[in-house]
Amino acid sequence: METKNKDYVRFLENKIVVAEEYGFESDGIIGDLLPHAKPITQWCLKGGRRAIFASFGLTKTVMQLELAYQCIRKENKPFLICMPLGVVGEFKRDNKEFFNAELDLEYITDTDNIDNYDVKIYVTNYERVRKGDIDPAKFCGVSFDEASILRNLATETTNYVLTYFKKVQYRFVATATPTPNDYIEILNYADFLGVIDRGHALTRFFKRDSTSAGNLTLYENKEQEFWQWVSTWAVFINKPSDLGFSDEGYNLPKLHIHEIEVENLTDEVIINKKGEPILFKDVTKSLVDVSREKADTVELRVNKTFEIVSQYPFRAWVIFTFWLRFKILTSSYRI
Template sequence: MKSYVSFIESKRAEMQPAGFTVERDSLHASLFDFQRDLVRWALQRGRAAIFAGTGLGKTRMQTEWAMNIHQQTGGDVLMLAPLAVASQTIREAADLGYEITMCRSQDDVRPGLNIANYEMLHKFEPVLFDGVVLDESSILKSFTGKLRTELIESFAFTPYRLACTATPAPNDYMEIGNHAEFLGVMNRTEMLSMFFVHDGGETQKWRLKGHAEDAFWRWVASWGVVLEKPSDLGYPDDGYILPPLMITDHVIGVEGEPAKTLSQRQRARRETVAERVAACAEIVNATDKPFLVWCDLNIESEMLTAAIPGAVEVKGSDKPVHKEQAMLDFAAGKIRVLVTKPSIAGFGMNWQHCADMAFVGLSDSFEQVFQAIRRCYRFGQTSTVNVHMITSSREGATAENIKRKESDFRKMVSEMVQYTKDITSETVRQADRDVAEYTPERPITIPAWLRSEKFAS
């Protein structure tokens, strides 16, 4: 008769590597040591996620990973990215000596590496690719979203999968679960039942079981790498120390009582557009440096573009070609001032050439503000980044609130890194099979009916 220990042994969650081994020195020589080790680890896993801070070179790592998949299999790899980020990726790949084909449909695909915007996914045949890369894979965050479901279902049988994004909020378990599901590690429902308990009546509120926290992060570390800087994995931080970030409140005095509710705050924003736009224009027009102006309302965008000579507006209704070209021209220095929304350009772009920005209208999403700031405040930035938060007295000061949320986020990320870094530091240097350990601490009595011959085999 099987013992209980052997029964548990048969139920252990084994997450075996599905990739192949390459020599570290065979990877592109321009990659930093930590980048080469992460690429090697991701190739060994076959299906993996890299959660890395902005500016750590995710584009170079995912390109090197994709090229090795192509060389190993002889098949094609599809890279998916947000608008304008695809062109940026092609340029960075050229620096490595690699060619990536920009595609709008399956008809454009060429042997090797291909890239498309997420919006074009429905025009491709995922089954024809041996590998897929999701750039800015936080797009999987929405666990009810149509695109999230389409991505998971479309690539469920793709042999090699890589997801790359910035470090997720440690308590954003749905994003982590969606990544695990995309990679074929475990579906979100199984993850929740194994590691979490439902917290109250809200369907999105889940918390880790008290005894499962360590096991959960060990599980995450078996298929995902989490780091904010190279030293998180034991590498030197040379070149990865960020300059200062200065967030300044500009509170414009206007008549009226401070808003207390969301609807009152939104009304205050609409009724104080002229004052806030004038304050921003004064700041931007006083310098000839590159400037990034973020807004939240269409009227803010229109008035800012009119008030700042030479400013170029990118709005949601613009054609994709205009959006992409404007963002690339700003990166190239052809445009001095770009006016847009975090929801349009707040993810993926590298604008370290710019160290000055202003928020004339703020959404209530901390993540959008956080990501928008990181278009400029990222590794590779050499100047102090100045962020101007322009609000009216009816809205209240925002800088302190942003700083508080930033501090809370950093604290949570630090805790997540602490949980995973020892495991990750070891596994990025050698691919090991990771299994959930079961160590019995007390004897268990097996009921007589289970000891019968009927159930003994």
């Protein structure tokens, strides 16, 4: 009876979907990684095809560079990191700071322009990937930074990546903004990493919706199993303590919000949408109207910001250039 029970347990365990390991054990961390980043990187290397879903500030850039260094040392072949163009500078800076720039980091726009590839880290932007200018066969591994570009199957970038980059031996994705309830995005990551067949995942975990092919709903009895499977190839971390490490340096002081009203008084005649003169501006505005109001009042708010900063000349300031919460009042605006 005991033998039969063991056989049955083994039978059930074989039914569990677990991502296979395609990587290798590292000999030791190369860069100056933070404590929480070291086990994540080692886990990714052992898996060979893994996802890092880490919140902002948890050093995803450094972890990807460590993965590149390790794969290059293992295979003696260059490594590619794809990213938005504006992030290239950050990777170059971190390569110098955390790795003392032991390997060169070179930005490329077309793999055909390079005859002999040195064993180093190459970076490129997604526009080059979308255009098909990058041949993945030249690299031992690839990491996609800001990998949320894979969330939509209808884009040229996603289709090209899933078609050609799946041939690379070591594959990694990293983003701070995965959408947990967007199962298409999760499956796209899994498809790229090669941890499961898309058709298998769809039939195993999701109900069919005859009215909408893209509407995926988990079976109620499969929800726990689905996320357990995801955890075998993706790490979700919001702060170091999620993995048992100290949050020192990540616990920010309480944020105090001061709402400043800026008056927008005018002697001009106020006209409504119908071209009729009115006493007060219409506060029921469309998205286009709100955008126009923001443009019309930008000078007022910039001047007010400069006035506030000038009152404390010896303080350090961080000024965000995107529009903050915007609320229309009768004759004033909040910056």
